Amino acid sequence: MNLKKKICMLGVYSVGKTSLVRSFVSSIFDDKYLSTVGVKIDKKLVEIEGQPIEFLLWDIAGEDEHFSVPSSYLRGASGYLLVMDGTRKDTFDRALDLQFRTEDAIGPIPFIVVLNKVDLADEWQIGPQELARLDKMNWTFIKTSAKTGAGVEEAFHKLGQKVLHP
Amino acid sequence: MTKDPADSGSDKFPDEQEPQEVFEIEELRQLITGPERIRIDQIRERLDNPERRIHDLSQILPEAISLRTSQDEKIAKAIAPTVEKAIESSIKTNRKVLVDVLFPVMGPAIRKAVASTIHGMIQSFDKTLEHSLSLRGLKWRLEALRTKKPFGEIVLLHTLLYQVEQIFLIHRKSSLVIQHVTSKDIKTEDPDLVASMLSAIRDFVQDSFKLEKEECLDTLCMGTDRTIWIEQGEQALIAAVIRGNPPSDLRSTLRETLDTIHLGHGEALEAFDGDTTLFEAVRPDLEGCLQSRYKQKQKKDFPLFWVLLGTAVFLIAILSFFSIQGHRRWAKYLERLKDEPGIQVTSAEKRSGLYHVYGFRDPLASDPADLLIKDKLKPDDFVFNLESYTSTHPQVVLKRIDKILESPETVNLELKDGVLNISGSASHPWIAEMREALKTITWISKYDDRNLADQDENAFALLKGKIEQRFFLFEFRSAEMLAGQEPELRAFIEDLKNFFNLAKGLEKAVQIEIVGHADSLGTENANLVISQERAEKILSIILKENLDPQSFRTSGLGSRELFREERTNQDRELNRRVTIRVIG
Numbered sequence: 001m002n003l004k005k006k007i008c009m010l011g012v013y014s015v016g017k018t019s020l021v022r023s024f025v026s027s028i029f030d031d032k033y034l035s036t037v038g039v040k041i042d043k044k045l046v047e048i049e050g051q052p053i054e055f056l057l058w059d060i061a062g063e064d065e066h067f068s069v070p071s072s073y074l075r076g077a078s079g080y081l082l083v084m085d086g087t088r089k090d091t092f093d094r095a096l097d098l099q100f101r102t103e104d105a106i107g108p109i110p111f112i113v114v115l116n117k118v119d120l121a122d123e124w125q126i127g128p129q130e131l132a133r134l135d136k137m138n139w140t141f142i143k144t145s146a147k148t149g150a151g152v153e154e155a156f157h158k159l160g161q162k163v164l165h166p
Numbered sequence: 167m168t169k170d171p172a173d174s175g176s177d178k179f180p181d182e183q184e185p186q187e188v189f190e191i192e193e194l195r196q197l198i199t200g201p202e203r204i205r206i207d208q209i210r211e212r213l214d215n216p217e218r219r220i221h222d223l224s225q226i227l228p229e230a231i232s233l234r235t236s237q238d239e240k241i242a243k244a245i246a247p248t249v250e251k252a253i254e255s256s257i258k259t260n261r262k263v264l265v266d267v268l269f270p271v272m273g274p275a276i277r278k279a280v281a282s283t284i285h286g287m288i289q290s291f292d293k294t295l296e297h298s299l300s301l302r303g304l305k306w307r308l309e310a311l312r313t314k315k316p317f318g319e320i321v322l323l324h325t326l327l328y329q330v331e332q333i334f335l336i337h338r339k340s341s342l343v344i345q346h347v348t349s350k351d352i353k354t355e356d357p358d359l360v361a362s363m364l365s366a367i368r369d370f371v372q373d374s375f376k377l378e379k380e381e382c383l384d385t386l387c388m389g390t391d392r393t394i395w396i397e398q399g400e401q402a403l404i405a406a407v408i409r410g411n412p413p414s415d416l417r418s419t420l421r422e423t424l425d426t427i428h429l430g431h432g433e434a435l436e437a438f439d440g441d442t443t444l445f446e447a448v449r450p451d452l453e454g455c456l457q458s459r460y461k462q463k464q465k466k467d468f469p470l471f472w473v474l475l476g477t478a479v480f481l482i483a484i485l486s487f488f489s490i491q492g493h494r495r496w497a498k499y500l501e502r503l504k505d506e507p508g509i510q511v512t513s514a515e516k517r518s519g520l521y522h523v524y525g526f527r528d529p530l531a532s533d534p535a536d537l538l539i540k541d542k543l544k545p546d547d548f549v550f551n552l553e554s555y556t557s558t559h560p561q562v563v564l565k566r567i568d569k570i571l572e573s574p575e576t577v578n579l580e581l582k583d584g585v586l587n588i589s590g591s592a593s594h595p596w597i598a599e600m601r602e603a604l605k606t607i608t609w610i611s612k613y614d615d616r617n618l619a620d621q622d623e624n625a626f627a628l629l630k631g632k633i634e635q636r637f638f639l640f641e642f643r644s645a646e647m648l649a650g651q652e653p654e655l656r657a658f659i660e661d662l663k664n665f666f667n668l669a670k671g672l673e674k675a676v677q678i679e680i681v682g683h684a685d686s687l688g689t690e691n692a693n694l695v696i697s698q699e700r701a702e703k704i705l706s707i708i709l710k711e712n713l714d715p716q717s718f719r720t721s722g723l724g725s726r727e728l729f730r731e732e733r734t735n736q737d738r739e740l741n742r743r744v745t746i747r748v749i750g
């Protein structure tokens with residue numbers, strides 16, 4: 001079986017979405033696509049329970065006051081990584097808002113919350129209260145570091161499991 | 167329980183009859199009408215029950231409609247308004263259902279009919295606009311004027327050349343590649359990434375320009391000769407990467423392929439979850455879209471063609487003429503070369519436009535290049551590969567002997583039957599050297615120089631005669647020479663010098679005798695004395711010129727050998743003389 005899945009990378013501006021995938025994917029496109037078309041697509045092969053799955057990663061430009069994620073980019077996705085910057089508390093709330101809007105646009109699909117930049121422990125701002133909120137909503141979250149690679153593979157693997165068994 | 171209507175037909179009221187009688191009548195009635203009553207009850211129940219009636223009607227309705235439809239058009243007319251209202255209602259309520267149903271069936275038929283009518287016109291119009299202002303367009307416009315064909319037709323004639331390099335079948339919702347096929351030898355990037363990015367760009371364009379769902383991006387141009395054509399269906403789209411200028415009916419082909427895929431795999435497309443193995447079967451359909459068409463040369467009924475053809479034929483004729491002429495010259499030259507003394511041709515060929523000659527050549531043979539010029543051939547066209555050898559051809563042998571002997575121009579050499587004939591004249595030393603040299607030459611059997619004159623011997627003989635003809639006159643009874651004889655004496659001395667040189671070269675021992683004479687007037691003794699004195703006188707003059715005294719001797723003959731009988735004084739004067747004799 002040759003399985004492909006569309007996966008979106010969501011998160012506000014500068015949370016490290018592009019850095020998260022840069023070292024772990026095969027790519028033919030330049031990052032400038034992010035600032036022009038608003039998305040850059042990369043490919044990552046993961047193996048879940050012996051089944052290889054090709055992830056087509058839609059790295060969608062981070063939201064800011066000038067840009068919001070187009071729903072057309074989300075259409076047909078099998079799952080997504082909701083990326084937050086652990087050193088910026090505001091990205092937490094904005095990510096929650098983005099998740100609600102995403103679900104509103106394309107319905108409930110599997111996703112994983114990624115708390116990025118765990119290597120910057122001194123600047124960490126997302127504390128137990130926020131994590132408790134995630135637990136309460138029964139959201140799966142993983143702390144990652146694009147810099148060291150910690151948690152990145154695990155995040156993709158967990159999302160793969162969710163996608164395979166939604 | 168339902169009341170039986172037969173009860174109302176009795177002649178008596180029940181209370182007026184006997185019970186036994188009533189029972190019997192009832193029993194009899196049951197026996198006679200029982201089965202019919204049951205049947206009637208069943209029919210009544212079916213008629214009174216709407217659900218049963220619907221069921222019964224559904225059993226016979228299709229056949230009934232079919233039967234009536236075959237008889238007349240009343241059924242069609244009767245249900246037409248209802249069907250129309252139903253369709254109208256369906257469209258108002260949810261047009262997607264009807265679109266989904268009709269799209270795969272109606273789409274191809276409509277497109278085929280419309281496309282076949284207008285595609286030529288649209289294509290011609292598009293291409294005409296595209297090329298009308300370009301330089302090439304102007305050239306083609308001239309061609310259209312010349313051939314009296316529509317400009318659009320000329321444009322198409324030159325531009326119908328294309329190749330479909332790649333076909334993507336892309337799931338519309340997820341943008342995932344369902345299948346991807348390529349033409350031979352086409353290098354491609356990762357089709358999944360390309361297709362996804364292509365979808366993203368289409369979404370980007372659609373969102374940016376707020377386009378309707380049906381108004382999506384369907385053509386992308388890359389440079390001057392590559393385009394992407396996109397045909398969109400309900401569940402999937404086809405993207406064709408094309409090089410060149412495809413005809414518009416290619417789009418119809420793409421469309422029909424997409425419709426065929428929808429028709430055969432509609433449900434699988436709707437349920438597509440990323441597993442592409444289910445769609446391997448559509449690859450042949452997609453490969454059918456990998457079309458290519460190459461430009462074919464058009465026959466042109468145009469004078470220029472004939473002019474060019476004529477020119478070509480003329481040029482070919484000219485070239486053939488020169489080629490034949492060149493070949494003849496080459497053959498003639500080869501024959502001449504083979505006959506040339508001192509040259510042996512072993513093989514010859516024309517290769518890479520050059521004539522190559524192989525063989526041997528004596529260094530004294532003629533230069534082959536000189537012969538080329540004689541035959542009006544260009545030396546640059548020839549390559550000579552001639553090894554050096556010693557020829558025994560008489561002419562070359564003669565040249566070789568001539569070179570060895572360093573023959574003077576006065577000598578003629580001739581070789582006949584192995585005998586070298588030497589004629590003419592040459593100096594004595596050259597003749598001597600020649601004879602020595604010929605002893606060592608083996609190319610001749612013998613030589614004959616009888617006709618070769620020794621120039622020095624001749625000169626010697628000539629000079630000897632000249633010297634012996636000299637005489638000098640003297641005064642009466644005196645040893646003094648008559649005046650005026652100095653020039654003659656000088657010439658005599660020069661002759662003597664040359665004579666002695668020649669004699670030396672000829673290795674001859676010679677001596678000059680100076681003989682004095684006297685007239686007959688005096689006594690014998692006196693005349694002897696005077697004649698001796700006169701001879702001594704001449705010798706003394708000669709010896710002043712550094713000539714060897716040993717080469718001379720003098721004698722006085724008196725008047726014993728008179729030159730002339732003395733009748734006059736003039737006779738006696740001629741007898742007072744000195745004469746010269748050469749001895750040896």
